[in-house]
Amino acid sequence: MRDRLRHLHQVQSDSEGLSSVEHDHLSVHEAATASSPPDPYLYGVLQEAQQIRLEIQQIQNEISELKDANYQALNKISHPAETERDSNAIGVAIKHRGEAVLQRLHMMSALRAELEARRGSSDPTERIAQTQYQCLSNALREVMISYNDTEMSHREACKQQIQRQMEVVGREVGEEDLEEMMESGELNVFSTQVEGKTARSAFLQTESRQKEVLELEKRIEGIQELFLDVAVLTEEQGGAVENIQKSVQNTEVIIQDAVVQLDRATTFDKSNPFKKLFCCCSFDHCKIL
Amino acid sequence: VAPFEILNGVIKSVKKDGEWKVLIVDHMSMRILSSCCKMSDILAEGVTIVEDINKRREPISSLEAIYLISPVEKSVHALINDFKDAAFTYKAAHIFFTDTCPDGLFTEIGRARVAKVIKTLKEINVAFLPYEAQVFSLDDPNSLYSFYSSKPNKDKDKMIENLAEQIATLCDTLKEYPAIRYRKGPEDNARLADEVYQRLTAHKADNPSMGEGADKARSQLLIVDRGFDPISPILHELTFQAMAYDLLDIKQDIYTYQTTGIGNSNDREVLLDEDDELWVQLRHMHIADVTKKVTELLRTFCESKRMCTDNANLKDLSQMLKKMPQYQKELSMYSTHLHLAEACMKTFKGSLDKLCEVEQDLAMGANAEGEPLKDAMKSIVPVLLNNEIGAYEKIRIILLYIFHKKRGIGEENLAKLIQHANIQADSNIITNLQNLGCNIIAGGRNAEQTLPERRERTESTYQLSRWAPIIKDVMENAIEDKLDRKQWPFICDPAPINTTQTAVSSARFGHWHKNKSPTEYRSGPRLIIFVIGGVSQSEMRSAYEVTRATDGKWEVLIGSSHILTPTSFLNDLKSLDQVPNPDC
Numbered sequence: 001m002r003d004r005l006r007h008l009h010q011v012q013s014d015s016e017g018l019s020s021v022e023h024d025h026l027s028v029h030e031a032a033t034a035s036s037p038p039d040p041y042l043y044g045v046l047q048e049a050q051q052i053r054l055e056i057q058q059i060q061n062e063i064s065e066l067k068d069a070n071y072q073a074l075n076k077i078s079h080p081a082e083t084e085r086d087s088n089a090i091g092v093a094i095k096h097r098g099e100a101v102l103q104r105l106h107m108m109s110a111l112r113a114e115l116e117a118r119r120g121s122s123d124p125t126e127r128i129a130q131t132q133y134q135c136l137s138n139a140l141r142e143v144m145i146s147y148n149d150t151e152m153s154h155r156e157a158c159k160q161q162i163q164r165q166m167e168v169v170g171r172e173v174g175e176e177d178l179e180e181m182m183e184s185g186e187l188n189v190f191s192t193q194v195e196g197k198t199a200r201s202a203f204l205q206t207e208s209r210q211k212e213v214l215e216l217e218k219r220i221e222g223i224q225e226l227f228l229d230v231a232v233l234t235e236e237q238g239g240a241v242e243n244i245q246k247s248v249q250n251t252e253v254i255i256q257d258a259v260v261q262l263d264r265a266t267t268f269d270k271s272n273p274f275k276k277l278f279c280c281c282s283f284d285h286c287k288i289l
Numbered sequence: 290v291a292p293f294e295i296l297n298g299v300i301k302s303v304k305k306d307g308e309w310k311v312l313i314v315d316h317m318s319m320r321i322l323s324s325c326c327k328m329s330d331i332l333a334e335g336v337t338i339v340e341d342i343n344k345r346r347e348p349i350s351s352l353e354a355i356y357l358i359s360p361v362e363k364s365v366h367a368l369i370n371d372f373k374d375a376a377f378t379y380k381a382a383h384i385f386f387t388d389t390c391p392d393g394l395f396t397e398i399g400r401a402r403v404a405k406v407i408k409t410l411k412e413i414n415v416a417f418l419p420y421e422a423q424v425f426s427l428d429d430p431n432s433l434y435s436f437y438s439s440k441p442n443k444d445k446d447k448m449i450e451n452l453a454e455q456i457a458t459l460c461d462t463l464k465e466y467p468a469i470r471y472r473k474g475p476e477d478n479a480r481l482a483d484e485v486y487q488r489l490t491a492h493k494a495d496n497p498s499m500g501e502g503a504d505k506a507r508s509q510l511l512i513v514d515r516g517f518d519p520i521s522p523i524l525h526e527l528t529f530q531a532m533a534y535d536l537l538d539i540k541q542d543i544y545t546y547q548t549t550g551i552g553n554s555n556d557r558e559v560l561l562d563e564d565d566e567l568w569v570q571l572r573h574m575h576i577a578d579v580t581k582k583v584t585e586l587l588r589t590f591c592e593s594k595r596m597c598t599d600n601a602n603l604k605d606l607s608q609m610l611k612k613m614p615q616y617q618k619e620l621s622m623y624s625t626h627l628h629l630a631e632a633c634m635k636t637f638k639g640s641l642d643k644l645c646e647v648e649q650d651l652a653m654g655a656n657a658e659g660e661p662l663k664d665a666m667k668s669i670v671p672v673l674l675n676n677e678i679g680a681y682e683k684i685r686i687i688l689l690y691i692f693h694k695k696r697g698i699g700e701e702n703l704a705k706l707i708q709h710a711n712i713q714a715d716s717n718i719i720t721n722l723q724n725l726g727c728n729i730i731a732g733g734r735n736a737e738q739t740l741p742e743r744r745e746r747t748e749s750t751y752q753l754s755r756w757a758p759i760i761k762d763v764m765e766n767a768i769e770d771k772l773d774r775k776q777w778p779f780i781c782d783p784a785p786i787n788t789t790q791t792a793v794s795s796a797r798f799g800h801w802h803k804n805k806s807p808t809e810y811r812s813g814p815r816l817i818i819f820v821i822g823g824v825s826q827s828e829m830r831s832a833y834e835v836t837r838a839t840d841g842k843w844e845v846l847i848g849s850s851h852i853l854t855p856t857s858f859l860n861d862l863k864s865l866d867q868v869p870n871p872d873c
Contacts, residue, residue: 007410014399141617245320248314248319
């Protein structure tokens with residue numbers, strides 16, 4: 001890689017001596033501000049996208065927290081501190097946060113559609129909203145997959161522990177039987193044969209793990225609809241969404257001169273999604289820009 | 290450092306927290322970027338929109354722009370125009386040229402108003418497409434015309450220089466300084482080889498680490514012309530990737546098919562690239578093995594997720610998807626490849642099975658039992674007279690017949706064949722092959738040309754896949770140091786190979802694409818092949834097969850100006866005696 005910035009400055013200073021039509025008296029700062037005023041909705045879109053991004057990151061954090069909680073439950077680590085949540089509580093939090101993100105994505109999609117309807121599909125803010133929306137939908141899906149994987153790993157770990165405990169009491173259980181047992185939720189399968197300290201301990205462990213698994217499956221069941229909604233979301237967008245070439249080529253050629261006019265913004269009526277999305281905050285921020 | 294790292298790094302280097310940027314590309318840089326980065330990669334580095342520099346763009350004056358462009362007049366002028374008027378299109382500019390910017394254009398930039406808002410200006414030396422892990426492209430589909438059109442090309446010198454520069458950036462990125470060889474015969478091979486040598490040396494002056502390492506001294510770059518093996522690009526192949534691209538309509542590597550997902554039935558678009566792990570696993574497999582493999586993998590997957598289904602097939606998949614949407618990614622992948630394989634087989638069973646038999650016999654000069662072909666004309670006439678077979682299929686058969694004859698065929702005979710086949714409108718495809726140096730008319734141009742002697746192959750193959758591309762022989766010979774120096778001369782005498790050197794036990798190579806596992810860049814010799822005029826899918830496959838056979842000691846890379854399908858090759862040939870499209 002070759003850096004040629006210094007060379008450029010050289011050429012610049014060499015040519016400063018020449019009188020050229022290219023040089024005028026407008027300073028750079030003036031030029032920048034002489035440009036058409038920035039689109040206030042652009043700021044709003046990017047802000048919202050960033051917020052959603054942070055929410056998705058928060059879900060990822062909660063998944064890590066869940067991993068720890070699951071691990072602790074599995075290894076019977078002494079009673080967790082007051083501030084630490086158990087798996088079910090975290091599961092509920094993840095579900096609610098996921099649903100909230102999905103809602104915000106739907107709103108972003110509506111906003112994008114509104115922008116497209118009013119300004120056409122080659123409007124930069126509309127396209128930026130599109131790109132962000134697609135990327136965030138993907139990110140949500142990834143984080144949901146990560147949640148599923150975490151729970152499935154835990155399920156597998158519980159299953160293995162049950163198997164080991166059974167071996168301890170001399171009961172070898174095959175894969176199929178194990179699954180059936182876990183699915184049926186029969187907790188007292190061995191109660192009649194439990195004798196002696198080791199066996200008793202093994203039984204308690206098994207009972208614990210089975211309870212774990214049942215709760216886990218309930219969590220997954222509870223979040224099934226969210227999985228489905230996210231899958232529908234990404235399916236709608238098509239498979240080649242990540243392809244940069246496709247993203248660039250999809251943009252329409254601008255046929256007429258398009259100059260962004262600030263007064264366009266004031267013609268939007270009260271019922272439009274912009275205002276719903278940005279409610280009270282954005283206009284103040286926009287004035288700063 | 291692999292192209293992905295370079296391109297991603299470039300965008301990352303100007304990333305500022307809380308600030309988004311616009312990325313502006315031209316056609317070439319867009320293709321390069323697209324082949325190694327995804328939208329989410331660049332979004333993660335602060336790019337919120339990608340624009341085509343040649344389209345009229347609305348100003349986004351609150352954001353800075355990254356210009357990733359080729360140092361050519363069209364792109365540079367568009368850049369300058371963005372900052373010509375009182376209102377700037379963007380807040381500032383960070384410029385990354387794919388290659389060295391010529392002085393004239395550089396000065397133009399320096400003298401323009403844009404210079405006042407340029408915050409970065411670098412040349413990144415990546416002027417090629419890393420199409421696959423072992424395949425590169427220079428993205429110039431007009432190359433066959435540029436080299437072999439009937440009308441002399443007055444820009445040929447400039448074109449060869451550009452090509453050489455692109456190949457040099459490839460070696461630069463790979464940190465290779467290979468010994469350059471070319472196939473003796475066509476003048477262009479030697480010219481290109483010579484030009485590459487000069488460019489390569491210039492790059493090494495700037496980047497001395499190229500070619501460093503004991504084993505790197507054995508690396509070679511081979512320049513070969515398309516005419517050297519005209520059979521491989523026209524033969525019907527039965528390995529997944531080659532077959533799919535030949536028989537189905539796959540544009541820009543996107544396969545579209547009808548399916549019922551979670552929602553209603555609709556078109557699904559899938560990108561066939563190396564991010565699809567299943568595609569990477571299946572693409573070189575024979576079609577007979579593909580469906581078997583996918584079904585097996587799908588069954589294993591379903592069992593592991595306790596999805597009860599007795600017969601994992603295409604219809605069940607949409608049911609599974611509804612029941613377990615968290616596995617949408619995997620299930621979609623299986624669905625795609627089952628559909629793709631089925632589509633290939635459907636087209637094949639139509640009429641191709643008989644055709645392939647004839648083709649293989651002609652290409653090999655013998656039937657599946659090894660008995661030499663006695664009456665080739667007898668096998669091809671029924672094909673030519675069959676109205677259900679398309680014109681291009683017939684042309685492929687006629688060409689294979691001609692190559693089978695080894696010394697061309699008489700003009701009268703050719704005329705008769707064309708008449709039987711009723712392909713008068715496309716007959717120039719056949720004669721235009723003479724421009725590539727092929728022996729078509731007995732006693733005519735190229736009368737002395739013959740196809741090279743083949744290596745003996747003992748590996749077992751499917752009956753309809755006996756042919757191995759000629760380049761495979763060349764690859765194996767080069768690696769074994771058996772490639773004849775008279776037929777494949779060196780531009781520069783290479784350093785003598787120390788035969789007492791211990792062979793590299795396990796060389797690992799940097800990968801173009803996102804690294805799934807950390808790359809330990811270790812030394813190991815590479816064989817890089819550049820084909821003038823287009824490379825076929827079967828030849829691409831050969832690079833992987835030969836690499837695997839060396840147990841990882843060597844890595845073979847192959848590439849060209851563009852990647853051929855039989856149809857695109859015939860279309861290219863058709864245009865050779867025509868006036869070029871001024872819009873191209």
